[in-house]
Amino acid sequence: MPELPEVEVVRRGLDRFVTGRTIESAQVLHPRAARRHSAGSADLQSRLAGRTIVTVSRRGKYLWFALDGRESALVAHLGMSGQLLVQPGVASDETHLRARFIFTDRGRELRFVDQRTFGGIALDPLVSDGSGGSVPVTVAHIARDPLDPEFDDALWVRRLRGKTTGLKRALLDQTLISGIGNIYADEALWRARLHWAQPTDELAAPKARVLLTEVRAVMNEALAQGGTSFDALYVNVNGESGYFDRSLAAYGQQDRPCSRCGRPIVREAFMNRSSFRCPHCQRAPRNPRT
DNA sequence: GATCGGCCCTGCCCGC
């Protein structure tokens, strides 16, 4: 379940292995993997052949490979179970191999593996990000992430408090702040002692700033440990898992004692998924919003 | 326009 720290770990690995290399051929092996490329798999394959990767960038959970000329980029989203692996060409195909990129130097190839096919790849034009950089057009609507130096804390606090929704829903809204998924939302809320149904328009600005500080703290700690992994679904480009799941305080900790107060963590239904919190440290608001 | 619920998809796990 890759969120920002996991995607950043992958980006760093890819930057090392694929920057400066020229794609000889791209093979899309499952049509759903290229569903976001409107012209289809064959078009994607033909447009990538002969192109050189010049940088590997990230915003939130989106990754992109800028191509020579810097007018277009190969965009990748890992969804829930996507992996970008750098593998020797002789390695046997993974069960859920969805796309393969072979380079002209005939060194290790890049593979997109995705069990649940929520992820995907597409070729996109690059447009200005408004700060001298560029971003793929389909990523332009995604907000900057909290580890982005250009992230505007004060603007986020204003926009958050201008919403009339629940706090966790707002944390998961990638147009408000990107890179946060279910795991880090629960962890940051636990650290900030806030309930997921806290109405955003009733959240005091200082508390919002505390929450943002905790979001950054938990993400930086996870990044330092190579990300979170619960199973084999999240791995870096070498197929290795991170260690941060051993440091989780709320997510997945149902019935275990809260490390602050000792009361059991509860699991609650939220947006067709689960939310974990300490019932003592994270009290329900008077007017909960889902 | 903003908010919110439902759907896509596959494999694992549990209960019957």
Place this chain on the structure above:
DNA sequence: TGCGGGCAGGGCCGAT
């Protein structure tokens, strides 16, 4: 043993 249902969840889309 085998089957069916529930669950995991990011992003998109349609309904309100």
